[in-house]
Amino acid sequence: MNNIQQKKLLNFGLSTLALVIFPLIWFLSQALLFRELTNQVARNLLVLIAIPFGSVFVFLLFYGMNKLITYAPKDKKESLEARMFVGPSIFMIFLFLFYPAIRTFYLSFKGRFSDEFVGLKNYRWAFTDAEMVVTIRNQVLWLIFVVFFTVLIGLVFAWLTDRLNKGESFFKSIIFMPMAISAVGATAIFKFIYEYRPTPLTQIGILNGIRVSQGDNCWNNRIIDGELKSFGDESCLQPVGWLQQRDLSSLPIAETLEKGGWLGNFLINLPLSTFFLMLIMIWMYTGFAAVVLSAAIKAVPSEIMEAGQIDGASELKVFKSIIIPYIKSTIVVVGTYMVVTVLKAFDIIYVSTRGDLETNLLAVKMLDEFSKYRDFGRSSVVAVLIFVCVLPVIIGSALREREVSNS
Amino acid sequence: MTRSTQKWYDKPVSKLIIVSIALTWMFPIFGFLLSSFRPGESIKRTSWWDAIYTGTLWSELNLENYQEVFRAENLDRSFYNSLAVTIPSTIIPITIAAFAAYAFSFMDFKGKNLLFLFVVGSMIIPLQMSLIPLVQLFKSGIQIAGISIIPALDLNGTFVATWFAHTGFGLPLATFLLRDFMMGLPKSVIESAKIDGASHFTTFFRLVLPLSFAGIAAFATFQFLWVYNDFLVANVFLGIYRPENLVVTSHMSQIVVGRFGEAWHLRTSGAVISILVPLGVFFGLQRFFIRGLIGGAVKG
Numbered sequence: 001m002n003n004i005q006q007k008k009l010l011n012f013g014l015s016t017l018a019l020v021i022f023p024l025i026w027f028l029s030q031a032l033l034f035r036e037l038t039n040q041v042a043r044n045l046l047v048l049i050a051i052p053f054g055s056v057f058v059f060l061l062f063y064g065m066n067k068l069i070t071y072a073p074k075d076k077k078e079s080l081e082a083r084m085f086v087g088p089s090i091f092m093i094f095l096f097l098f099y100p101a102i103r104t105f106y107l108s109f110k111g112r113f114s115d116e117f118v119g120l121k122n123y124r125w126a127f128t129d130a131e132m133v134v135t136i137r138n139q140v141l142w143l144i145f146v147v148f149f150t151v152l153i154g155l156v157f158a159w160l161t162d163r164l165n166k167g168e169s170f171f172k173s174i175i176f177m178p179m180a181i182s183a184v185g186a187t188a189i190f191k192f193i194y195e196y197r198p199t200p201l202t203q204i205g206i207l208n209g210i211r212v213s214q215g216d217n218c219w220n221n222r223i224i225d226g227e228l229k230s231f232g233d234e235s236c237l238q239p240v241g242w243l244q245q246r247d248l249s250s251l252p253i254a255e256t257l258e259k260g261g262w263l264g265n266f267l268i269n270l271p272l273s274t275f276f277l278m279l280i281m282i283w284m285y286t287g288f289a290a291v292v293l294s295a296a297i298k299a300v301p302s303e304i305m306e307a308g309q310i311d312g313a314s315e316l317k318v319f320k321s322i323i324i325p326y327i328k329s330t331i332v333v334v335g336t337y338m339v340v341t342v343l344k345a346f347d348i349i350y351v352s353t354r355g356d357l358e359t360n361l362l363a364v365k366m367l368d369e370f371s372k373y374r375d376f377g378r379s380s381v382v383a384v385l386i387f388v389c390v391l392p393v394i395i396g397s398a399l400r401e402r403e404v405s406n407s
Numbered sequence: 408m409t410r411s412t413q414k415w416y417d418k419p420v421s422k423l424i425i426v427s428i429a430l431t432w433m434f435p436i437f438g439f440l441l442s443s444f445r446p447g448e449s450i451k452r453t454s455w456w457d458a459i460y461t462g463t464l465w466s467e468l469n470l471e472n473y474q475e476v477f478r479a480e481n482l483d484r485s486f487y488n489s490l491a492v493t494i495p496s497t498i499i500p501i502t503i504a505a506f507a508a509y510a511f512s513f514m515d516f517k518g519k520n521l522l523f524l525f526v527v528g529s530m531i532i533p534l535q536m537s538l539i540p541l542v543q544l545f546k547s548g549i550q551i552a553g554i555s556i557i558p559a560l561d562l563n564g565t566f567v568a569t570w571f572a573h574t575g576f577g578l579p580l581a582t583f584l585l586r587d588f589m590m591g592l593p594k595s596v597i598e599s600a601k602i603d604g605a606s607h608f609t610t611f612f613r614l615v616l617p618l619s620f621a622g623i624a625a626f627a628t629f630q631f632l633w634v635y636n637d638f639l640v641a642n643v644f645l646g647i648y649r650p651e652n653l654v655v656t657s658h659m660s661q662i663v664v665g666r667f668g669e670a671w672h673l674r675t676s677g678a679v680i681s682i683l684v685p686l687g688v689f690f691g692l693q694r695f696f697i698r699g700l701i702g703g704a705v706k707g
Contacts, residue, residue: 027571028557028560031567031571034566035561035562035567038565046491050491050495054494054499054566078515078516079515081514082510082515083510086511088503089506092571092575092578093526093575093578096575097529099549100536100537100539100544101532101536101537103540104536107539156424174429174433179689180688180696181636181682182681184656184678185659188439189678192442192675202453204450206456209454209457220457221453222453222460344535346638347638347639350642350660351663354664367639370539382535383533383535383536383539386533390533394531
């Protein structure tokens, strides 16, 4: 074996050591140690140990590598050290993100228990199964409405608050605050608004509360002058389970709509509950759009805006023909973020309706197929579907960014 | 007319719009928060706006719901579990990413661009794409052609599974953000440290890490809130069936989905408690959070 080959072999060996072996040893030892700890130690103590253990262990990896590096041959030291620095990152991304993604793609062509190839059968299922078709329809509706309204309200709010002299950050904090709340918490908050109870009971959700107390003799069990004004008679409006309405056909308004020809027919089929669920997400993410867009509006040079105003353009005109074109790229970034977020929306549906009554979304369907029906093939297909929808959006935004930075 | 000469009362209409949007956004929380202080029976008997209207509300308010949600529901245990999941899940990816970002910014090695492309490219993978095989990996390892590459670990249901899952999902963004940040640091400072004979390890800990504080804080805030508020990963890797494994979000989901019928006094108080930690982090570190959020536009 000549010298060059020997060198190459050494190089390869060192790279493998840095990129694979060390991180693998670290991963396995942390995993096994903590698993044993879980089995041995009392629960209260475990939580106490877990925080420092989980946090500090990773430093051991780098510390150990730093010790080992002193034994490396001088001329290889620099490149070996660099590889040891990036090694764990590459290894973890490969093992926990990249490899599983490839495998999901592979599993999507296999059957329920991943034991036989079924070709495109799962994909055919994804586009023909009645429940899947409804799920895809909901996902499209969510994409259109949630992205549109978060960006629109966020944009208007950012523009209006930007012109305030006082209280700008106060108002922005209010609208941004739901971002910090978990989707589970936000869903709880909105479920309280949509709450439905059968008629003799008091309506404690404000939507139904307002609904049943419309009319002269209709009350929501209110005590007035010591006398209980209880729920009215048949002529009063009945409470509605807002999250259980797959369309408008069971509401009183349906009778009017039925006479309305094709438009009435269209309106009657609107998935009402889906729209009420979208409101939760719009409520959560509008603040994000507002804050990001507000930063962009602040960057518009004031000379341009002044020039527009001197030319006699109205405020609205300045907004439409100066500000919006100027911050267009930021609007696209926010839109991209929202598209990706909506495609991964999971918690809201899972906690509110569990995807029943035609409210399902892809991410929930994916988990259902996995943990409820135990069909890995179908579950993988839904995951691939999410990926395929995310892909063009992100690649498009990356290309646009490159164009901007090149020009 | 410049923006600075505009007065607060300049545009009543726009002010009206702002205030009404802000009120609309506050409104859902308002009734919910109020109800968390009302006894369960009162919540069911009179609606909260009627209670305000008739004036009975103010005498009902108390903290008993909060005591009950801790005493009967063990919400505090879920809270500690949440911390045990969240803190390592924030520190592990930051540490690993910071080392990688340092190498990508200040060191030369073969395949650097290719490896960085790999990191950036993996940002497009949504976490749903990795979920099933990751569960299988944590359970039974990896076998290729009958040879076990990674042994059966049986990790699902332990904290360590969530740490690694969150590390995998968070690393691409963390590496990318921190490298971006470190590229902006003055090269001359790092060069001079090298000339003074400092090793990369020392330079990293003594010089680059303190200088990158803002970047690290941005990602840390983002990741902390993301993991603390996460329900999907906790649901898949810790499960929602063993009560001692619940984190705050999965515990809340159980209360909200309704183990107890109409337990609105527990739902409201539990949700308010679960919101407190992220809200505190959020208001304390708002500017870092927004920075991480904008960078995290494409997180998996």
